[in-house]
Amino acid sequence: MDENELPRVLQQLWGIEGRSRPGPKPAFHISDIARAAIKLADAGGLAAVSMSKVAAELGFTTMSLYRYVDAKDDLYVVMLEHAFAEPPVLDPELDWRGRITAWAEAFRDGLRRHPWILQIPIQEPPLSPNQLAWMESGLDAFDGTPLTPQDRLSAMLLVNIYVRGTAQLTANMLTEPDEVRVADRLYTERLTMLATPDRFPGIAATLEQPLDEGYAGDFDAAEFGFGLNTVLDGIHTRITRATR
Amino acid sequence: MDENELPRVLQQLWGIEGRSRPGPKPAFHISDIARAAIKLADAGGLAAVSMSKVAAELGFTTMSLYRYVDAKDDLYVVMLEHAFAEPPVLDPELDWRGRITAWAEAFRDGLRRHPWILQIPIQEPPLSPNQLAWMESGLDAFDGTPLTPQDRLSAMLLVNIYVRGTAQLTANMLTEPDEVRVADRLYTERLTMLATPDRFPGIAATLEQPLDEGYAGDFDAAEFGFGLNTVLDGIHTRITRATR
DNA sequence: GCACACTGTGTGCGCCATACACAGACCATA
DNA sequence: TATGGTCTGTGTATGGCGCACACAGTGTGC
Numbered sequence: 414m415d416e417n418e419l420p421r422v423l424q425q426l427w428g429i430e431g432r433s434r435p436g437p438k439p440a441f442h443i444s445d446i447a448r449a450a451i452k453l454a455d456a457g458g459l460a461a462v463s464m465s466k467v468a469a470e471l472g473f474t475t476m477s478l479y480r481y482v483d484a485k486d487d488l489y490v491v492m493l494e495h496a497f498a499e500p501p502v503l504d505p506e507l508d509w510r511g512r513i514t515a516w517a518e519a520f521r522d523g524l525r526r527h528p529w530i531l532q533i534p535i536q537e538p539p540l541s542p543n544q545l546a547w548m549e550s551g552l553d554a555f556d557g558t559p560l561t562p563q564d565r566l567s568a569m570l571l572v573n574i575y576v577r578g579t580a581q582l583t584a585n586m587l588t589e590p591d592e593v594r595v596a597d598r599l600y601t602e603r604l605t606m607l608a609t610p611d612r613f614p615g616i617a618a619t620l621e622q623p624l625d626e627g628y629a630g631d632f633d634a635a636e637f638g639f640g641l642n643t644v645l646d647g648i649h650t651r652i653t654r655a656t657r
Numbered sequence: 658m659d660e661n662e663l664p665r666v667l668q669q670l671w672g673i674e675g676r677s678r679p680g681p682k683p684a685f686h687i688s689d690i691a692r693a694a695i696k697l698a699d700a701g702g703l704a705a706v707s708m709s710k711v712a713a714e715l716g717f718t719t720m721s722l723y724r725y726v727d728a729k730d731d732l733y734v735v736m737l738e739h740a741f742a743e744p745p746v747l748d749p750e751l752d753w754r755g756r757i758t759a760w761a762e763a764f765r766d767g768l769r770r771h772p773w774i775l776q777i778p779i780q781e782p783p784l785s786p787n788q789l790a791w792m793e794s795g796l797d798a799f800d801g802t803p804l805t806p807q808d809r810l811s812a813m814l815l816v817n818i819y820v821r822g823t824a825q826l827t828a829n830m831l832t833e834p835d836e837v838r839v840a841d842r843l844y845t846e847r848l849t850m851l852a853t854p855d856r857f858p859g860i861a862a863t864l865e866q867p868l869d870e871g872y873a874g875d876f877d878a879a880e881f882g883f884g885l886n887t888v889l890d891g892i893h894t895r896i897t898r899a900t901r
Numbered sequence: 902g903c904a905c906a907c908t909g910t911g912t913g914c915g916c917c918a919t920a921c922a923c924a925g926a927c928c929a930t931a
Numbered sequence: 932t933a934t935g936g937t938c939t940g941t942g943t944a945t946g947g948c949g950c951a952c953a954c955a956g957t958g959t960g961c
Contacts, residue, residue: 435929435935437927463916473940474941475941480940485918485919535825545852549856561866562863565859567883567884568887574819574823574825578819582818608793613793616792622805646890647892679907679957680957681956682957707948717909718910718911719910720952723951724909729948729950
């Protein structure tokens with residue numbers, strides 16, 4: 414009974430094959446759809462992904478996609494599942510901090526490779542194989558700590574949220590690195606103009622500080638690691654309390 | 658020169674009035690547009706907001722909106738600006754932790770009141786008055802700490818990201834509290850079915866743990882505060898290091 | 902009082918997701 | 932081996948969307 418309730422996309426992603434059926438053989442597979450859609454999204458953002466464009470990319474008609482996918486949202490699920498392939502293998506030699514850091518960086522790399530992921534409207538919590546594998550991988554990073562399963566979930570989600578959030582901040586500016594610089598400079602200019610020291614002293618103080626070279630280009634690796642470490646320090650405190 | 662570059666929406670939001678001009682008086686104001694759009698969004702989510710529906714709500718034609726707003730994205734900016742009015746006044750008696758907690762909770766309340774905010778595709782960093790006021794308010798929470806302006810920005814962003822992220826997690830499920838319960842139970846069922854202990858031991862362990870009553874209904878205040886405290890512990894560690 | 906910038910409006914375009922009916926392909930069964 | 936039913940890809944059609952553009956009327960600065 415439960416199996417029937419599983420949406421078709423999830424059934425296909427988990428490889429729950431229907432028994433051999435009458436009718437013509439399907440001409441392709443959802444993974445083909447995923448590949449075509451990801452290609453379009455990598456090139457032109459999520460806006461470049463439409464049912465008709467994906468179908469054209471595959472050489473089929475728009476409506477043929479609906480034989481594989483119930484709705485556009487399912488297309489997103491399939492794209493997400495294929496964009497994040499296997500989670501990283503975490504070095505068991507490392508402590509929890511090293512492991513979750515590696516996990517976070519791998520996640521970040523994925524988001525950098527496919528920035529359109531951040532544009533996907535999230536409707537439901539993840540249930541597809543690779544998504545669960547990433548979850549599992551993140552939870553496993555806390556093996557050996559005294560954290561309860563619930564605590565591990567919270568901690569993993571915290572890191573997950575942090576990575577997504579920072580990626581969001583940097584991905585606001587468009588894709589081209591040059592454009593990032595320009596948009597950033599323009600933003601700073603405008604902010605300097607609008608955030609006057611009398612009404613916005615805190616913001617003004619931030620702007621007075623000369624930007625580090627490292628920071629200028631992007632919310633780069635150093636800054637990312639710095640913020641991540643703050644989060645991990647918080648988790649560390651929790652672990653210490655749990656040990657006591 | 659710089660003023661001319663400012664997008665029209667921002668000019669209007671900052672109250673930079675153009676000199677008195679020829680032609681008919683405008684029939685309404687962007688704040689009317691904001692009110693109408695927010696009303697629609699509160700009732701039916703961001704999907705219920707279209708140029709034509711907003712215009713109809715106001716009793717005007719679709720195209721009239723474009724006399725006030727250059728594009729749909731600007732409409733979002735206006736909605737955001739009006740949905741988050743004044744930031745909370747932070748009690749100066751409190752320490753930084755109390756202040757930033759109050760700020761985070763106020764932010765969270767705003768997101769709860771207008772869940773559609775999370776659906777708005779963020780294209781640019783904020784430059785509108787209330788948005789900057791919230792930024793300022795968040796930065797001010799760290800007054801009296803040894804953190805540098807840059808550190809305060811990072812810390813504020815960290816809290817901001819946390820609140821957004823957790824709100825995102827809970828808002829995935831739809832609006833009705835009952836639906837949350839149902840969706841949550843359904844998710845747990847499916848997860849239990851798919852995340853078998855052999856392949857996903859970490860996830861399975863999380864599921865075995867009986868859910869607290871408090872947790873069941875929602876990612877509620879207690880859980881929110883718990884995660885927030887973890888983040889604040891991390892910031893506390895940074896402050897301690899800066900003091901030393 | 903006049904020129905002209907500005908107002909709200911009507912029409913129309915191209916794109917989107919997707920409902921539905923259809924003709925042909927193929928397997929399980931007889 | 933024949934056949935029924937189910938599945939395939941396709942063509943057509945619908946209602947919505949954001950928005951470009953031309954227009955007639957309005958009101959201010961000169």
